[in-house]
Amino acid sequence: MNAPAAGFIGQPVRRREDYRFLTGNGQYTDDITLQGQTYAYFLRSPYAHARIRSIDTAAAKAAPGVVDVFTGADTASVGGLPCGWLITSVDGTPMKEPKHPLLAEEKVRHVGDQLAVVIAETLQQAKDAAALIEVDYEELPPVVDPAAARSAGSAVHDIAEDNVCYTWAVGDRAATDAAFSGAHHVTKLEFRNNRLIPNAIEPRAANAVYSRSDESYTVYVANQNPHVERLLMAAFVLGIPEHKLRVVAPDVGGGFGSKIFLYAEETVLVWASKKVNRPIKWTAERSESFLADAHGRDHVTTAELAMDQDGRFVGMRVHTTANLGAYLSTFASSVPTILYATLLAGQYTTPSIFCEVTGVFTNTAPVDAYRGAGRPEATYVVERLVETAAREMKLDPAEIRRRNFIRSFPYPTPVGLTYDTGDYEAHLARAIELADVAGFAARKAESAGKGLLRGMGYSCYIEACGLAPSNIAGALGARAGLFEAGEVRVHPTGKVTVFTGSHSHGQGHETTFAQVVADKLGIPLEDIDIVHGDTGKILFGMGTYGSRSIAVGGTAIVKAVDKVIAKGRKIAAHLLEAADTDIEFEQGVFKVAGTDKEVPFAQVALTAYVPHNYPLDKLEPGLNENAFYDPTNFTYPAGSYVCEVEIDPETGVVRVDRFTAVDDFGNVINPMIVEGQVHGGLAQGLGQALLEHGVYDSESGQLLTGSYMDYAMPRADDLPSFTVETIKGTPCTHNPLGVKGCGEAGAIGSPPALINAVVDALAHLGVREVPMPATPHVVWNVIRGAGR
């Protein structure tokens, strides 16, 4: 495909990867079967909290087909799984970091905690043998509820007797308290951000193999950031030289954050692959995923907003207890702190904000980043408060937002970020227009005629994406850099292979990144391949999460392309017998400015590899460049969402009648992919608000929502046809593409819009708060309890 006149950027180019996905030709980890393949099965704890008195694996080891069986006693000598972010408590002490063992050692700490692995010739033999393992457990009382964890009287880890991992805070407490004491009105809410269980279509999987010939390991794994996986696994856990471990993340069927982390299972596989000297494959069963993938959210929060008599925000105070689960997962500590509290300014000029977060251990699955990671929780706090404040101040919910919008940029917030650009009025105005807010009263009356209650809710979200400036992240406790790497390899014929550290598992990088490179080099899309997901091919990478791929990974590629062009200019100058400074590059052609002398890109590439006529005294042959890009700031996508619901008061059923999303993502590379990302995000956000809820039994610690019988994922008929528009927004000021990222926006902005709409529909009954998820049972109970 040759470039349209305006270039590929901004065009809705169809995703090039979809052909293989839609025709069943994707290559996922489980599709890879190696010579001499064996299969692993993990024995998991049925108890939430128990001491392991003994494990007897003798019968399992003797069972047919069994290659070997390992327990925590075997893996105890290697390191635990590391946590990538050190959070320091307000008293200056570092967070409690108990060992996160590969296989449980003296205790099991949540239902599904892995305590043995059986490796056998077939999966069925591994499972049968696992049934022969005898474990003598001494049951201990479990801690489940984060709000009660401190006083539970039972410690998940000995080093945290009160189950507190850290108590962290951001903002000026004294100034905030002063703002509250002088306030005209304070709006206060208490709520829980419900626990979510990620459900990618492809479950986690790994296949690890050791090669004695060169003492190297290869692991194929369903993962979002193979280089980080390699670094953590090799250097921090197993002590393998980094160059002797190759991590390949082939096609990956969805991640949503749950595949960012270094998990025990794949680490055990790599470790054991040398022990048994056979390749070992493990693919999670769906019920295992429910128990052993890192969950999301699970905050208990008290939030207050102080206002003056005009509804201008003067202060915000937030106290959150965040459930971290039984162990610190890879980014767990940063999600309810750095990624959460720093977003509490929202789109508003609130001058003082104070937020304190207590992270607690419980006997539940580890909790970590899940689509939005802290930012949906922050947006929920801000937008529920703002909407409730509007009602209490008898102000229109759009008007109270307008009165408080940030209007001059750059804007430093009281919680540590500096927004570079934005135009919140623009997307709010457009959302109000598209959602036909003017016609709401008539629609409400029509619903009332049918005995139904109609409500409308807003949500004006902001997020911090493009993680992250390494120096800022480092100052906040990150134990890694957060740059991205890219390499542009121009072949002798002028065809191009681009290597990126940003992994694609549904985001469409193979199309979007190619659009960028095609425009920059002025060559057809077909001449460009995008390669990702293999530490053996790609020089480095920090992976895909936090809506960072185009903003950080895309920029690294642009920087590498710029180097290619710069070198090409020198080669062209030699060929055209002109000065470097007189060479222009446009539409794939190097030209001497102001003349008709020119040489096409492909000929420059050929000259670089066949340097018969070449400035060898000044320039190396070849045309292959790489670049690392570390951003100077986060990017700040923002938008305005309007949700309209209709509720049947007899049944409590909430029907989402219409949902309007207007986003400012800065410049957009591929509007079709962006729209798809927003649709997916909205479905996940509305899933949280309407249906999904991970529930543990408070007494036994058993996961009550451990299958699709009890955990409700949104289906097409739960959702309306979304109205989605990306406005010609405010380009990011600090990356060359002017892009901000779009992957998480829908999941961040939509939950409060829906709950605001549900509360609006029920407000005449005196309802102030409706907990998530707003299932028929919950809403029916709220209606029945109203006014009592």
Next chain:
Amino acid sequence: MDLSSQQALPVTPQQAWDALNDIELLRRSIPGCESITATGEDSFDVLVAAAIGPVKAKFKGKLRLLDVVAPTSYTMQFDGQGGAAGFGKGTAKVSLSPIAEGGTMLDYAVHAQVGGKIAQVGSRLVDMAAQKMAGEFFENFRKVLEEKYPPAVEAVEAAPPAAAPAAVAAPGFFARLWAALRRLFGGGN
């Protein structure tokens, strides 16, 4: 999970008590029970194959009899490990009392807890599975009692769980007819 009900037995309280302490008789009555081995006074090892919803497993468990008041009541404490499938544990309080018309009324109250895969994928099926197992146990138990004490005793029909009044039937023909009808309509199975 809590389950309580009562069951009329066609034997005297002493005979019922003896039966409840007869390992072989219990083994034949407990659905899926492969073995019961006494390990001490009032404590036993049991091996039971059970299916709860989609989860099938062999449970190795321990049974202990507590608060034994012969011949009227005891509490059975059980704790079974199903390996990868999970566990089940709890107590069953059992008491016997004579029925005016003859026979014995057995009252039971079970408090049980399951964990692991059973709780995860079968939690909503546990109550039904437990009721079904209880029904099967008493059906079996009544049969072995009828075999052991055939003619002399006045047969009393088992009541369905959930405390319907005990159906008292005449011995012999009527009892067999009633049992056949119940089988035909699926009751008690």
